[in-house]
Amino acid sequence: RKEVEQDPGPFNVPEGATVAFNCTYSNSASQSFFWYRQDCRKEPKLLMSVYSSGNEDGRFTAQLNRASQYISLLIRDSKLSDSATYLCVVNSRSFQKLVFGTGTRLLVSP
Amino acid sequence: DVKVTQSSRYLVKRTGEKVFLECVQDMDHENMFWYRQDPGLGLRLIYFSYDVKMKEKGDIPEGYSVSREKKERFSLILESASTNQTSMYLCACGQGPSGEQYFGPGTRLTVT
Numbered sequence: 001r002k003e004v005e006q007d008p009g010p011f012n013v014p015e016g017a018t019v020a021f022n023c024t025y026s027n028s029a030s031q032s033f034f035w036y037r038q039d040c041r042k043e044p045k046l047l048m049s050v051y052s053s054g055n056e057d058g059r060f061t062a063q064l065n066r067a068s069q070y071i072s073l074l075i076r077d078s079k080l081s082d083s084a085t086y087l088c089v090v091n092s093r094s095f096q097k098l099v100f101g102t103g104t105r106l107l108v109s110p
Numbered sequence: 111d112v113k114v115t116q117s118s119r120y121l122v123k124r125t126g127e128k129v130f131l132e133c134v135q136d137m138d139h140e141n142m143f144w145y146r147q148d149p150g151l152g153l154r155l156i157y158f159s160y161d162v163k164m165k166e167k168g169d170i171p172e173g174y175s176v177s178r179e180k181k182e183r184f185s186l187i188l189e190s191a192s193t194n195q196t197s198m199y200l201c202a203c204g205q206g207p208s209g210e211q212y213f214g215p216g217t218r219l220t221v222t
Contacts, residue, residue, distance in 0.1 A: 032209040043200055043213035044153070087152070091209040097168075098209055100145075102152035 001026055006088050006101040013108055017078045021104045023088030024070045032091035033064055035073050037084045038103065044087055047073075078108045113137070114214035116201055122220045129188040131217050133201030141204045142184035143211065144168075144176060146197040153200065159184055191221045 006023045013019045025033075033050035048055065050062040050071050061074040071088055088101035117132035135142065143158040145168075155168030157176040165176050173195060177185045184203075188195055198218050204211040 034210065043216050045213070046210055049210065097155065097158065098211060100153040102150065 002101075003027060003092055003099045004088055004090050004101040006104045008102060008104060010105040010107050013078050013106070015078055015080060015108055015110055017108075018074065018076050019078055019106065020072055020074045021086055021088075021106075022070050022072050023101055023104075024068075025088075025090045025092065025099075026069070027090070027092045028066075028069060030069075030090045030092045033062075033071050034089040034098075035060075035062055035071075036087040036089055036100075038087055039084050044100075047086070075106075078106075080108050080110065082106060083108045114201060114203055114212055116199075116214040116217050118217050119215060120218050120220075122222065123188075123191050124222055125192060127188075127191050127221075129191050129219065129221075131186040131188075131199055131201075131219070133184045133186070133214055134182055135184075135201075135203040135212075135214075136182065137203065137205075137212075138181065139203040139205040139212075140181075141211075142178065143202040143204070144174075144184065144186045145200045145202065146170070146195075147200055147216075148197050156186065191219075193221050195219065196221045 035047040036044040037047045038044040054063045059076045063072045085103040085105045087103045092099045114135045144156045145153040159178045175187045200216045201214040202211040
């Protein structure tokens with residue numbers, strides 16, 4: 001079983017739609033959680049950290065459910081520029097050692 | 111902004127060649143990492159370093175070595191390149207307990 005699992009997608013949504021991704025992780029001792037965004041042929045970039053209380057950054061909302069060991073990302077009012085692959089990332093084993101999911105691809109169409 | 115640079119964007123090498131990939135960061139971060147990224151497998155950690163001259167194996171260190179002589183520079187070495195090392199190589203740096211990492215633009219290595 002993979003340490004971090006994501007639905008690869010693609011998720012095809014029209015502009016303005018709301019879309020949500022989930023991610024599950026296997027190590028209950030995990031401490032830190034992130035969503036990274038990766039554009040085609042580019043490096044991953046930190047989108048947002050995920051806190052136990054949940055957090056919001058503009059159109060993006062991240063939630064953590066420790067009991068069920070999953071993380072979610074909600075994107076409201078999707079833009080064409082949101083088209084990318086979204087990586088779920090967990091600090092699973094030791095300080096600063098991150099485990100990456102394989103990503104969920106989002107395609108936003110006009 | 112953190113800036114992480116990698117020596118080459120694209121590299122083509124022959125089987126058996128020794129390959130050096132260099133990474134430089136300008137933000138004085140303690141920790142540096144080398145990953146490779148392959149379709150369907152995601153990012154996998156090759157080696158990382160918490161300090162100068164210090165290195166630790168990641169999940170897939172076989173066939174690779176690293177060098178960190180200065181805080182800002184972390185090199186990945188393929189002692190004898192093989193075709194199964196054809197991949198995208200990404201360097202990252204980070205600092206602090208949160209674990210956030212910042213990536214360089216990547217080097218797409220092809221071994222023929």
